[in-house]
Amino acid sequence: MSQEKNFRIALVGNPNTGRTTLFNRLTGSRNTTGNYPRVTVGVHEASFEHKGWHISIVDLPGNYSLSSQTDEELLTRELIFNKSADLIVDVLDMGKLERNLMLASEMIEMGVPCLFALNMKDEAEAKGIRIDCNTFSKLVASPVLEISARSGEGIEQLKDAIVSLAEQDEQKESVRIGYDDHLEATIRSISTHIEMLHPEEFNQAQARWLAIKLLEGDESVLRQESEHVALMRAVNHDREVLEKQHGEDAGMMLNNGRFGFVNGLLLEVREIDTSEQVSRTDVTRVLDSILLHRFLGLPLFLGLMWLIFEATFTLGIYPVDWIIWGVDGLTNVLNSTLPESMFKKLMVDGVLAGVGGTIVFLPNIVILFFFIAFLSESGYLARAAYLVDRMMHAFGLHGKAFIPMVTGFGCNVPAILATRTIENKKDRLVAMLVTPFMSCSARLPVFILFSGAFFAEHAGKVLFGMYVTSVVIALLTAVVLSKFFIKGANTSPLLMELPPYRSPTMNSIMVHMGANALSFLKKVGGIIVVGSTIIWFLQTFPQEVPLSKDYGKEIHTLQKLPESENRDRMITDLSRSRDAETRRGSYLGQIGGVIQPIFKPLGFDLNSSIALLTGFVAKEVVVATYGVLFAQGENVTHEDKTLQEAISETMTPLTAIVFMVFVLFYMPCFATLAMLYRESASLKWTAFSVVISMVVAYSLSYSITVVGGLII
Amino acid sequence: MNKLLSKLKKGQQGEVVRIEGEAGLKRRLASMGFLTGVKVVVEHSTLWGDPKTYSVCGCLISLRASEAENIVVEC
Known part of the structure; x- marks a missing residue:
C-alpha cells in the first residue's frame, strides 16, 4: 500500500452538462469541450490534490x-458496475x-456511491429555478451541491465534499426507487434468482439492477446471462405477463x-419563480x-458554409506560402550542408519533399478547424x-455528414477527421468512404491545367462541371454503399439535442x-515519411538507366560554345530530356509501362500513366510530373512551349475530359488513406476505399470514352 | 384526442400518452425526455416539413417524422 491517500472519481452526466468544463476546472487541464453532443471522444484522465488526497478523475x-x-x-455502465x-x-x-x-436515477439504482453536482447554477437561477439541496440530499442519500463550472463557483465546496466522502468508509444508506407492485414483485423474484445463480458475486443492489436490466430487454445483460436457461425463461415469461396485464x-x-x-423528487426540492425568467433561453x-x-434556415446555413470555405482557403494562402518558403529554405540548407550522397537525396527529394508537400495542408486544417470548433462550441x-x-x-447519409463532405472540397484529410461527429459507426463509415470523392483543392491544379489547355474559352464551365460531377458521384456512391455494402447504415435516428x-x-x-x-502532424506525418520514401525509391532506382544519347557529353559540348540564348535553351532542353528519360527508366516508369495497357482503353499514354502513379502521393504531384515528363516531346521543342500547349498536342479534348474525371475519382492520396485507416481502424475498409475509387474512376472514364467516341 | 406527434404542426403541443415501435428507439426517446405525461411542443419545421424540432423537458430535440410517428400524444 502506498503512503498516499488515493481516491478515484468518475464524472458522469448527460451530454452538454459541462462535465468537461468541470473536469478542466478541477484538474487545470485543457481538454476539448464542445456545445455539441459527444465531443468527449474516448476517456480523459487527470488528477488533482486536495487536503492531502490524491484524487484521480476519469x-x-x-x-x-x-x-x-x-x-x-x-463503457460508462461497466465502469460504474465494476466499481472501478x-x-x-x-x-x-x-x-x-x-x-x-x-x-441519475439509473445511477441510484445501481447502488454505487454518488455525488450530484447541479451545474449551470447561474443559468438556472436566471430562469428562476431554486433548489433545496438539503432535502434533495436526504431524498437521494447522497451529497448534492450547486456549482457553476464556468465561473468556478462552488468548486472548492465540491472538492471538500469529495474529500469528506473519501474519508468516510462506506455509504450508510441507499435509496431504492420503487415501482408498481406487480413490477416490484417481478423484480424481486428475478433478483433472488440471480443471487442464487451468482452467490457472493453480486450484492443485493447489483442483483436488483441486473434484474431490472433483464426486464428492460438489455442486450448486453441478456447475453451475459444467456447460459442460465431457467432464468431466461422466467424473464421472458414475466415480461409477457407484464405487457399483457398493463x-x-x-x-x-x-x-x-x-x-x-x-x-x-422535484416537487419536493424545486421551486420555479416564473416572474424571474429572463435572458439566456430567450x-x-x-x-x-x-x-x-x-x-431562411437553410440558405443562411449554406451561405455560412460558403463564407467559411472561402475564408479557409483565402486566409490559408499566406501561411501556406510561409511553409513553402520554410521548406524551400530547409531544402537549400540541407542541399548546401550535407555531402553529396544517397542519404542526402533521400532526405531532400524523398522525405522533405513528401513531408513538405503534406504540411502545406496544415494552415487550411487549422483554419477550418477553428471554424468547426467555433460552430461546435456555439x-x-x-x-x-x-x-x-x-x-x-x-442519399443514405446522416445530416451530420454534410459538414465533413463540404470540408472535403478543401482537403479530404480534415474532412475524414470531421466525420467524428457522427455517432453511429456505420453512418460514419459511409461518410468516410464517400468523402474522398469530394474534389479537394489538390485536384484543382490538374483541372486548371487541362481545362485551360483544351477548353480555354469554357474553362470555368468545365471546372464547375467537375465539381458537380464530384458531388453527384459522391451522393450516388453513398446510396450504393448504404444499400448494399454497409448493412444497417442510414437507419440511425436523427434524434438529437x-x-x-x-x-x-x-x-x-x-x-x-x-x-x-497535432494529431494531423503526428500520425499522418509518420505514414507520409514512409510513403514518400517508397515513392522516392521507385523514382530514383535503378540509377543506371540506358539513355538514348549521351546527354552529359552533349551538354558538355554545348557548354563550351559561346554564350547565347539559343545555347542556354538547348542545354535546358537537353537536361530536361535527360530527366524525363531517367524517370521513364526508373522502377516507377517501368511500373507505369506495365500498367499502361490498363489505361490504354481510356486513351492515356505512358506519360499520363506515370503521372497518375505519382499522383498517389498527392494529387497535385500529377501536374508536377507532367512538368518533368513533358520537358521533352516526340516533336522536339524547338520553340518555347508552355506545358498547356505541350499537353494539348498529345491528347484529344475527349481524352482530356476522361483524364480529369479519372484524376477526380481515382485512389485517394496517401494522406487521405492514412487518415482513413487511422479513423476507421480497419485495413479492410481502407482497401475498400482504394478499390471502389478505382472502380468508379475507371468505369466512369471508360463510359465517357465510349459514349464520347460515338458522339464525336 | 390522441394523435401521432408527427402529425402535429408547428406551434401545436400535446402530452405524451405512449411510445410505440422498436425497443431500442423507445429507450432512446425515453432517455431524451419523451416520457408518459410530458408536454411536447413543436418548435420548428424545415423546408420539407421533416425533420422538426420539439421542446421537451426544457430541451430542444430534433426528430425525423419516421421517429416522431412512434410517439402518441394527447392534444
Missing part, C-alpha cells in the same frame, strides 16, 4: 441513459433536471417508475427563430445537421484546433 463520455445501445453507454471508481460524480444541468435526473412493456413501465420518482429562442426558420453544429438532414438522408447557444471561449477553440493540428 471524464466519461456524455450519456442520456445507461442502456447498452452505444459503446459510450456500455470510488465515487461517481454525476453532473446535472440544473435547468433541465427532469431529464438529467432520469440518468398494456405496456416492462421497459416503459420502468421508465415511468423512474420518471415518477424524479417528478416526486437569446436561443430569438436566434433559433432566424437560424432554424423554415425558409451550439450551431447540431442545428446544421438538422437543417440538411432531409437532403442527406435521401439542439443545445442552447453559448458564446465559445477562445481557450477551448484553441485547444480544439491545436489537438487536431
Whole structure:
C-alpha cells in the first residue's frame, strides 16, 4: 500500500452538462469541450490534490441513459458496475433536471456511491429555478451541491465534499426507487434468482439492477446471462405477463417508475419563480427563430458554409506560402550542408519533399478547424445537421455528414477527421468512404491545367462541371454503399439535442484546433515519411538507366560554345530530356509501362500513366510530373512551349475530359488513406476505399470514352 | 384526442400518452425526455416539413417524422 491517500472519481452526466468544463476546472487541464453532443471522444484522465488526497478523475463520455445501445453507454455502465471508481460524480444541468435526473436515477439504482453536482447554477437561477439541496440530499442519500463550472463557483465546496466522502468508509444508506407492485414483485423474484445463480458475486443492489436490466430487454445483460436457461425463461415469461396485464412493456413501465420518482423528487426540492425568467433561453429562442426558420434556415446555413470555405482557403494562402518558403529554405540548407550522397537525396527529394508537400495542408486544417470548433462550441453544429438532414438522408447519409463532405472540397484529410461527429459507426463509415470523392483543392491544379489547355474559352464551365460531377458521384456512391455494402447504415435516428447557444471561449477553440493540428502532424506525418520514401525509391532506382544519347557529353559540348540564348535553351532542353528519360527508366516508369495497357482503353499514354502513379502521393504531384515528363516531346521543342500547349498536342479534348474525371475519382492520396485507416481502424475498409475509387474512376472514364467516341 | 406527434404542426403541443415501435428507439426517446405525461411542443419545421424540432423537458430535440410517428400524444 502506498503512503498516499488515493481516491478515484468518475464524472458522469448527460451530454452538454459541462462535465468537461468541470473536469478542466478541477484538474487545470485543457481538454476539448464542445456545445455539441459527444465531443468527449474516448476517456480523459487527470488528477488533482486536495487536503492531502490524491484524487484521480476519469471524464466519461456524455450519456442520456445507461442502456447498452452505444459503446459510450456500455463503457460508462461497466465502469460504474465494476466499481472501478470510488465515487461517481454525476453532473446535472440544473435547468433541465427532469431529464438529467432520469440518468441519475439509473445511477441510484445501481447502488454505487454518488455525488450530484447541479451545474449551470447561474443559468438556472436566471430562469428562476431554486433548489433545496438539503432535502434533495436526504431524498437521494447522497451529497448534492450547486456549482457553476464556468465561473468556478462552488468548486472548492465540491472538492471538500469529495474529500469528506473519501474519508468516510462506506455509504450508510441507499435509496431504492420503487415501482408498481406487480413490477416490484417481478423484480424481486428475478433478483433472488440471480443471487442464487451468482452467490457472493453480486450484492443485493447489483442483483436488483441486473434484474431490472433483464426486464428492460438489455442486450448486453441478456447475453451475459444467456447460459442460465431457467432464468431466461422466467424473464421472458414475466415480461409477457407484464405487457399483457398493463398494456405496456416492462421497459416503459420502468421508465415511468423512474420518471415518477424524479417528478416526486422535484416537487419536493424545486421551486420555479416564473416572474424571474429572463435572458439566456430567450437569446436561443430569438436566434433559433432566424437560424432554424423554415425558409431562411437553410440558405443562411449554406451561405455560412460558403463564407467559411472561402475564408479557409483565402486566409490559408499566406501561411501556406510561409511553409513553402520554410521548406524551400530547409531544402537549400540541407542541399548546401550535407555531402553529396544517397542519404542526402533521400532526405531532400524523398522525405522533405513528401513531408513538405503534406504540411502545406496544415494552415487550411487549422483554419477550418477553428471554424468547426467555433460552430461546435456555439451550439450551431447540431442545428446544421438538422437543417440538411432531409437532403442527406435521401442519399443514405446522416445530416451530420454534410459538414465533413463540404470540408472535403478543401482537403479530404480534415474532412475524414470531421466525420467524428457522427455517432453511429456505420453512418460514419459511409461518410468516410464517400468523402474522398469530394474534389479537394489538390485536384484543382490538374483541372486548371487541362481545362485551360483544351477548353480555354469554357474553362470555368468545365471546372464547375467537375465539381458537380464530384458531388453527384459522391451522393450516388453513398446510396450504393448504404444499400448494399454497409448493412444497417442510414437507419440511425436523427434524434438529437439542439443545445442552447453559448458564446465559445477562445481557450477551448484553441485547444480544439491545436489537438487536431497535432494529431494531423503526428500520425499522418509518420505514414507520409514512409510513403514518400517508397515513392522516392521507385523514382530514383535503378540509377543506371540506358539513355538514348549521351546527354552529359552533349551538354558538355554545348557548354563550351559561346554564350547565347539559343545555347542556354538547348542545354535546358537537353537536361530536361535527360530527366524525363531517367524517370521513364526508373522502377516507377517501368511500373507505369506495365500498367499502361490498363489505361490504354481510356486513351492515356505512358506519360499520363506515370503521372497518375505519382499522383498517389498527392494529387497535385500529377501536374508536377507532367512538368518533368513533358520537358521533352516526340516533336522536339524547338520553340518555347508552355506545358498547356505541350499537353494539348498529345491528347484529344475527349481524352482530356476522361483524364480529369479519372484524376477526380481515382485512389485517394496517401494522406487521405492514412487518415482513413487511422479513423476507421480497419485495413479492410481502407482497401475498400482504394478499390471502389478505382472502380468508379475507371468505369466512369471508360463510359465517357465510349459514349464520347460515338458522339464525336 | 390522441394523435401521432408527427402529425402535429408547428406551434401545436400535446402530452405524451405512449411510445410505440422498436425497443431500442423507445429507450432512446425515453432517455431524451419523451416520457408518459410530458408536454411536447413543436418548435420548428424545415423546408420539407421533416425533420422538426420539439421542446421537451426544457430541451430542444430534433426528430425525423419516421421517429416522431412512434410517439402518441394527447392534444
